[in-house]
Amino acid sequence: MIPVKGFDGHKVAVLGLGRSGLATARALKAGGAIPVCWDDNPAARDKAEAEGFATADLMQPGAFDEIASLIVSPGIPHLYPEPNKVISAAWAAGVPVDNDIGLFFRSLAGGEWHEFDTPPRVVAVTGSNGKSTTSALIHHILTEAGKPSQLAGNIGRGVLDIDPPEDGGVVVLELSSYQTDLARALTPDVAVFTNLSPDHLDRHGGKGGYFAAKRRLFAEGGPDRAIIGVDENEGRYLANQLSEGAADDRVIRISSAQKLTGPGWQVFARKGFLAEYRKGRQTASIDLRPIPGLPGAHNHQNACAAYAACRALGLSPRTIEDAFHSFAGLPHRSQTIAQANGVRYVNDSKATNVDSAEKALRAFTNIRWICGGLEKEGGLDGLRDALTSVKKAYVIGREAAHFAMQLTGTDAEICTTMETAVARAMAEAEDGDTVLLAPAAASFDQYNNFEERGDDFTARVRAALASF
Template identity: 75%
Template sequence: MIPVQGYKGATVAVLGLGRSGLAAARALRDGGAQALCWDDNPAAREAAEAEGFECVDLLRQSAFEDVAALIVSPGIPHLYPAPNPVVAAAMDAGVPVDNDIGLFFQSFATQAWDNFDVMPKVVAVTGSNGKSTTSALIHHVLEAAGRSAQLAGNIGRGVLDIDPAVDGDVVVLELSSYQTDLARAMTPDIAVFTNLSPDHLDRHAGMGGYFAAKRRLFAEGGPDRAVVGVDEVEGRYLAGQLTQNRADDRVIRVSVDRKLTGPGWHVFARKGFLSEWRKGRQIGSIDLRGIKGLPGAHNHQNACAAYAVARTLGLAPRVIEAGFASFGGLPHRSQIVGEAGGVTYVNDSKATNVDAAAKALGAFKKIRWICGGLEKEGGVGDLASAAGEVIKAYVIGREAAGFAMQLNGVEAEVCTTMQQAVARAAQEARAGETVLLAPAAASFDQYDSFEKRGEDFVAQVLRVLS
């Protein structure tokens, strides 16, 4: 637990009592503050009250009269498409609004660090796709190299739930746009921007607001080093904004689209080979083609970003390569869940938008594609250009027929349920083919989360293979 600093003796309101909200309340209490809690869900309030927290309706009159700050859970809107009524009331009362990420950054460093030989570091990873894999890969490489490391944020533990830092500790945080958009303090030592594609546009009032939320990690935080994916114009813009001149190696540019040149620091992957260039010459390389936990160009981009962070932290290329080789991948992200009769079954339920699904489709050959779900803004028509290896699509979801109609040039069968889709794909698949779940849509029409959707896919695959 990281006790929150700066609110000793004060009353701090906490809105939303899920994983991050309840952890924030505990950390505030450990730091000497009084946490005043609220959640619209009675069960969540009961759980908080069982731990001794006071729950009070924050919309009651004068609720913010003696409150020093309001801490908001990531899923609760604070600006677009409209502020939550409690957030609006806090702003009307002039009460600062923050989240657990802001509390973490203002509280992580302590006087105990004065006795450390090596200062702890914080690595923060954001972007549209690949955040989880990049964060987990950095953490894995560090641990494989014998370094003390913790993984938290949007993956692993809540940021305030981690252990206080030890000498030389590295904390790796995966941060979503919901988290970076509101945090009042963000001071990572190393910040990573993986890529950008349309997602959560209603929450950020469009693509510009979405990018602005990601950019705050760099503009507000002023990291010592930035690792920036430059395969989209936003990444190139961000890298340019952070760079003083072409030789400025405080920014490491990452690409899987092109060879990067110039006097700066570059890490790129082409045809499965990762290369590190600095000051105009190559100083490291890794053959990624045989690493099962990192299939496809999108995972090679994740590998480039993780490699750049590890190099910044002082690891040698061969040490990083050994860490990559032992990385098993993450559930629901290009996860191989079974093989039979020459057919491979892959769970990429985390491919919840068009760009992520396109990258998953580009990682495999001869694909029987399970897709569909709750469509995001813009539809899925753009996926046709990425579906060259698709033999047939098996569409799930409540609006499966409408989804299938957008897959121009792709043979599609409306299955609606995961059970039927897996059964039909398995029945028709031949040796050398891949049955791939890459939905290109959110899961909430049929499942509580992409994890639940992925778990259902795995269960259905195991059923047909048994």
């Protein structure tokens, strides 16, 4: 646990009592603060009270009279589409509003750091796609290299729930726009921006607000090294804003779509090869094609980001390359779950929208595609150019018929259930095929979440293979 500093003897309100909210209350108490908790869900309040925390309705008159700060869980809107009423009440009372990320950065350093040979460092990863894989890959590389590392934030443990870092330790954080937007302190040593595509637009008042939330990690964080994906205009703009000139190697530009040139520090992937250039010279190259845990161009971008972050931390190219080969990937994200009789089975249940499904489809050939679910706005037009590798689609979900109608020119079978789709795809799969779950839709019509959907696919494939 990271005890929260700066509130000893003061009351601090905590709004939202999920995983991060309860961890925040515990860390506040450990630092000497007096947490005052609230959640609209009675069950969440009961859980907090069972741990001995006081609860109080923060909308009652005078609720903020003795409150030093309000700490808000990431799922609670603070500005768009409209502020939560409790947050508005805190504003009116002049009470500072923060989140657990802000508390983490202001509380991380301990007195023992003065005795460390190497002070701990923080790597923070943000962006639209690839944050989880990039963060997990950085953590994996550090661990394989024998460096003490912890993975936290939007993945792994809550930021205040981790252990105090040891001498030479690294904390790897995945940070969403919800987290970077509100944090009052953002001071990573290395910050990574993967890419930007439209997401959470209602929460941020449009794409500009969404990008502004991501940009705060760099503009206000002032990292020693900034690793920026420059395959979109927003990344190119951000890299330009942070750099003092073409040779400024505090900014490491990365790409999976183009060769990067110039006197600075660049890492890019082309035709399956990762290359590092510094001062106009190539310093390293890695063949990413045989690495099973990093298939496709989108994962090659993740590899570039993780490589650059680890190079910024002082690791050698050979150490990073060796760790790449043992990276198994994340569950539900282009995860190879089995290979049998020349057929590869891949679980990408996290591909809940057209953009992520399109990347998955481009990563493989000879695809027997399990898709469908609760459709999102915009239809499937964005997938058309990626369907050339699909031999057949097996459509699931309550809207299977409507989904299949949009796959013009692609052989599609309406299966409705995962059980039927897996059985049909496996029965028809041939040597060299990939059976890919990449739904391009949400899971809520049949499952509680995308993890449950991916687990169902995985279980059915493995059960069928075991019976052969």
